[in-house]
Amino acid sequence: MARIIVVTSGKGGVGKTTTSAAFAMGLAERGFRTVVIDFDVGLRNLDLIMGCERRVVYDFVNVIQGDANVGQALIKDKRSPNLFILPASQTRDKDALTVEGVGQVLEELGREFEFIVCDSPAGIERGATMAMYFADDAIVVTNPEVSSVRDSDRMIGILSSKSRRAEQGQEGIREFLLVTRYSPERVQRGEMLALEDVQEILSLDLIGVIPESSAVLNASNAGSPVILDRDSNAGKAYSDMVARYLGEDLPHRFLSVEKKGLFGRLFGG
Amino acid sequence: MALLDFFRQRKSNSAAVAKERLQILVAHDRRGGGPSYLPQLQRDLLQVIQKYVAVDNDAVTVNVERDGGQEILELNIVLPD
Numbered sequence: 001m002a003r004i005i006v007v008t009s010g011k012g013g014v015g016k017t018t019t020s021a022a023f024a025m026g027l028a029e030r031g032f033r034t035v036v037i038d039f040d041v042g043l044r045n046l047d048l049i050m051g052c053e054r055r056v057v058y059d060f061v062n063v064i065q066g067d068a069n070v071g072q073a074l075i076k077d078k079r080s081p082n083l084f085i086l087p088a089s090q091t092r093d094k095d096a097l098t099v100e101g102v103g104q105v106l107e108e109l110g111r112e113f114e115f116i117v118c119d120s121p122a123g124i125e126r127g128a129t130m131a132m133y134f135a136d137d138a139i140v141v142t143n144p145e146v147s148s149v150r151d152s153d154r155m156i157g158i159l160s161s162k163s164r165r166a167e168q169g170q171e172g173i174r175e176f177l178l179v180t181r182y183s184p185e186r187v188q189r190g191e192m193l194a195l196e197d198v199q200e201i202l203s204l205d206l207i208g209v210i211p212e213s214s215a216v217l218n219a220s221n222a223g224s225p226v227i228l229d230r231d232s233n234a235g236k237a238y239s240d241m242v243a244r245y246l247g248e249d250l251p252h253r254f255l256s257v258e259k260k261g262l263f264g265r266l267f268g269g
Numbered sequence: 270m271a272l273l274d275f276f277r278q279r280k281s282n283s284a285a286v287a288k289e290r291l292q293i294l295v296a297h298d299r300r301g302g303g304p305s306y307l308p309q310l311q312r313d314l315l316q317v318i319q320k321y322v323a324v325d326n327d328a329v330t331v332n333v334e335r336d337g338g339q340e341i342l343e344l345n346i347v348l349p350d
Contacts, residue, residue, distance in 0.1 A: 146287050146294075153295045190282040197288045201295055 002110040005117050005245075006135035006173075008159070010151030012122030014143045015180040018216055019238075020119035021049045022227035023139070026242030028083035029227075032114045035074065037086040039131035040121035041097060044088035050077065051223025052085055061089035064101035070108050079228070084113075094121075097130040106134050124158060134164050137174045137245075140204060143181045144193040149201055152177075156202065176207035178241065183212040184257045195255060208241030210234050211254040299334060307331050314344070324349060 007020045017038075024036035038046035041061060047053040052075045058068035063086075070086075077083035086109075089096065109116055120131035132138060138159050142152040159173050160166060166173075179198055186192035199206055210216075215232030219225060227242070229235040233254050240250050311331045318324055324347065332343040 146291055149291055150294055150298065153298060157299065187284065190284050193284050193287050193291075197284070197291075201288070201291055 002106075002113045002116045003137065004106060004110075004135050005115065005137045005139060006120055006132045007117065007139045007141060008120040008128065008132055008155050009141040009148065010122065010124065010128075010155040011143075011148045014141050014148050015210070015216075016122070016141050017046050017049050017119055018220065018226060019139065019141050019178060019180065019210075020046060020117050021225040022235075022238040023242060023245070024083060024115070024117040025077075025080060025225040026227045026239060027115050027117070027246075028077070028080040030242065030246065031082060033082050033112065034115045034117065035084045035086060035109055035113045036117040036119060037109075037131075038088035038119050039097070039127045040119065041088045041092060041094040041127050042090065043121065044090050046119050047075075047085065047087045048223060049220050050085050050225065052077070052087075053223070056087045059087045059089040060105070061092045061096040063105055064096060064098065070105060079224075094126045097126055099130070099133065102130050103134060124154070129158070129162060132159055132163055132173075135159075135173050136165070137176070139176050139178050139207065140202070141178050141180055142198060142202065144179060144183075144187070144195070144198055146193075149193070149198055152202055156204065175204050176245070177202055177204035178208045178210065179206070180210040181212045182209050182254070184255055188257050195252075206252070207244050208237055209252050209255060210237045210241075307333065314346075318346060322348060 005023070007016050007023065009016050020036055024034050028034040036046065036050070037060060038044050040046070044059070047056055055075050058073035060073065062068040063070050063073045074084040074086055077085065106116060118131040118135065121127040140152050140155060142148050156175060159175060163173050165171065177199065179195060182195065183192055187194045195206075195209060211233045213232055213234035215229045215234045216226050219229055226232065226234050227238040230239070237254055240253065243250055311329055314331070315326065315329045318329065328347045330345045334341045334343060
């Protein structure tokens with residue numbers, strides 16, 4: 001049976017799709033058969049971030065409505081043989097996602113794959129609640145910024161009450177905190193919430209800290225998950241995060257300001 | 270700019286303000302939200318209590334607070350003097 005992971009946040013633009021793409025690619029690279037599903041019906045973007053936007057034929061809603069089977073809608077990643085993408089529909093409305101429909105698709109995928117990564121849309125409407133409903137694990141993506149932290153706290157509340165696990169009285173969803181766009185320089189200057197502050201407020205297990213990095217925009221420009229940019233700090237941080245998810249105990253990196261020489265201090269770097 | 274910053278040693282502390290605001294806000298959100306059965310539970314409890322004691326309609330307050338992994342259901346009943 002596959003493990004289902006939802007990548008969620010409440011607030012938009014904090015890095016859910018970037019994280020879903022990187023996380024799924026990281027799992028696939030470690031040899032796990034992985035599928036990543038875009039739940040943002042009407043505003044799909046995972047295909048762009050994964051670089052397969054021109055290969056979309058059928059989508060998630062087509063499968064739910066019986067216009068195509070799962071095999072027809074899945075897009076095989078060109079970089080990893082273990083990775084598949086199930087794109088969202090661009091045209092239908094989000095009410096096309098039903099508990100029964102989503103449940104059936106996930107069950108079918110669960111026979112083929114070891115990990116199912118659900119990329120949640122922003123907000124708390126149907127797409128978001130469907131993405132989390134069947135989850136075993138949740139990755140709560142948070143920027144060190146007031147509105148993002150507040151929305152994450154709301155999502156944590158919803159995760160604990162509105163999931164299949166909660167309804168069936170099973171053990172709750174395992175929740176992990178992923179802090180993205182972290183800037184140790186700004187934290188040091190007192191301009192940004194420190195990691196400890198975010199953790200203290202949300203009290204979740206920390207699975208990773210992704211530093212603010214130009215590599216993220218470069219990766220999305222190119223349609224290549226940032227985890228494949230192995231020299232970048234963001235890529236390394238995502239790689240660490242995947243390892244931690246799989247049970248490795250790694251120290252968090254990129255949390256403090258890198259020492260600059262006199263030249264760097266005077267002229268910026 | 271970096272040269273100017275270096276000499277100015279500007280120390281803003283907006284992060285501390287952010288943390289303080291968030292702590293208050295999140296505590297409030299958690300109280301305000303609560304499970305959907307809370308209002309009904311509150312009405313039912315009030316009815317039962319009013320069967321035995323003449324209390325006001327606002328005599329019962331029900332709150333759920335989350336503390337880490339635990340949820341605490343807080344029930345407050347004000348009896349008449």
